[in-house]
Amino acid sequence: MSQSIFSAFPTVKYEGEESQSELAYRYYDADKVVLGKPLSEHLRFAVAYWHSLAMNGSDPFGGPTLQRPWMLDGDAMRAARSKADAAFDLFRILDLPFFTFHDRDVAPEGDSLKDSLKNLQMMGDYLAEKMSTHKTKLLWGTANLFSHPRFMAGAATNPDPEVFAWSATTAKHCMDLTKRLGGANYVLWGGREGYETLLNTNMAQELDQLGRFLTLVVDYKHKIGFEGQILIEPKPKEPTAHQYDFDVATVFGLLKRFDLQDKVKVNIEANHALLAGHSFEHEIATAAALGLLGSLDMNRGDPLLGWDTDQFPNDFRAITMAMYHVIQAGGLGKGGLNFDAKVRRQSFEPEDMIHAHVGAVDLCARAFLVAAKIVEDGRYAQMLKERYSGWQTAQAQSMFKGELTLDEIASATEASEINPKPRSGKQEQLENFLGRMIL
Incomplete structure (x- = not known):
């Protein structure tokens, strides 16, 4: 097997606050017991397959800047295996317990639905093989039901019933794979479940379709005995003008309407909270108050930019208060802290990816330690x-x-x-x- 771009890097270790190493954890001591549990069990960090391995540095105004070897390979399945090799090298380096993926991150689109599902099955075999020799587990899986042109008008909310059926079939197979790989959650992220204009939208019809889709997923979870959580990831807009899962409170209303409030929780992303006009802390506190807190996507947006920049977190105070509300809610249970974040277009060297994760892990760990101190102090x-x-x-x-x-x-x-x-x-x-x- 060929060497990946990450093979030469050693595993990141905890060295304490006095460490001078740029690639060492100073606050994330995985085994440190805080509030009765090791930090690794409180935080349950995950590496996002798509941002770390699938993103190429392009943005709405510029082409790719991250030229990874698998992105240049003309054989799609060989490239997918090469990407998986690099992924598990990165997981080994960061020494974090989990990873997350969409189906299209790990397996290429085929010429037909049958071919796409065959590719997913084959890559599922390869991931299972990789996981058998590595300690990294799966926090959650999900389906990409937004990138292909067939989803331009949504997936579950598409006016074309054939797209709904295609999407439901894809979700079924992605949940099957998530269960097979031992995933702790399955995430539904709408992406384009909304509208660009009300001029061509029957909102009542689309909301009913979305409710039917969610119910189908929950029913199938029970049919196959999947013990993980079903999560919805709220997002207010972009790429659509309005999305039906606008924020935590909106999702709660949607779930209540279809009697799913006790069957589905939320995966909250910091950048999406900002786009909704909220703070990360607000969305976590809302989810906790409504009994919906499931898992977190750790990133940040740039308040000077009006779009989803997905930067690695660096606001210590904001993350401290987010962690405080997580603790007050009793923790994340089967959820975790997923780094749904990508390096900047100019950060194209493999080492940049490691630096980004090390800094984010330490920030979150340090914030959690302070939040725990606030809880133990009791004055607040x-x-x-x-x-x-x-x-x-x-x-x-x-x-x-x-x-x-x-x-x-x-x-x-x-x-x-x-x-x-x-x-x-x-x-x-x-x-x-x-x-x-x-x-």
Whole structure:
């Protein structure tokens, strides 16, 4: 077997905060026990196959800049195997527990659906062989139902029922492969499940189609005994003008409509939160409050650019608060932290890919350690608890639990002649407290 572009690099090790090595973990000590579990179990890091192995550095204004050997090979299946060899070399170097993939990342499109599924089956065999000699496991699989021109008007929401059937068939086989490889989750990312203009859109029809598609996937999960989670990844726009999985709250409404709220969770991406006009922290807190928190895509957007830049995370405060809400929600369970991020067009050397992941891993690990410190300290939680302490009185609990009618609340309030006074939200005090904990 030929050497991959990553073969010469040693495995990244934890060397502690004093390390001077650029390719060492300073904060990610996988075995360090925090809040009763090793960091590796809390964070469950994953390398994204598509951004790390399939992206070529192109953007809407420029062509490819990452000339990987498998991208230049005219034999599509041989190139896919070469890419897989490089992938598992990269997984070995980073020493992270999981990876993630779309079907088109690992297997080329064929001349027909039958050929595409055959390619996926063959590459599934190859991935299973690679996994048998490596310790990296599968966090989740998914289907690419957005790149090919057949999906230009969506997959599940396409006005053409043949596209719906093609997409459903593809999702079935991708879930089969995910189960076969021991995946902990299966992700549904709409990509183009939305509209570019309402002039040619029957929204009621498309929403019903989307609900039918989701129900089919959930039913099939139970039929084959797949024990992983089904996840939806919210995104508000781009490439469409509007997508039906706009944000976590919108997804919750969609799931409630089709009675799937207890069967599907969300995979939240930081950059998508920004595009929806939210913070990553907001989307995680919303998912936790609604019982939907499943997994996270770790990246960032550039607020100066209006599109999905998928950069590696570097905002320490933002990730610290994201980790705090993950801890408060009880953790990610079968989910994890997937680096759905790509190096910049100018970062075309293989070593750049390693630097990007090492820095992101350390940032997330350090943020988690600080978040755990905030939890263990307890003062922040106590301040929050005190703000809502009035709700613990018998009268307030009666209102909260629905034991009083509106008339009864009004009568009691009028009789008491209460006159509520404003109370400080103590925002600046809290910001200072969290700033000191982070520093």
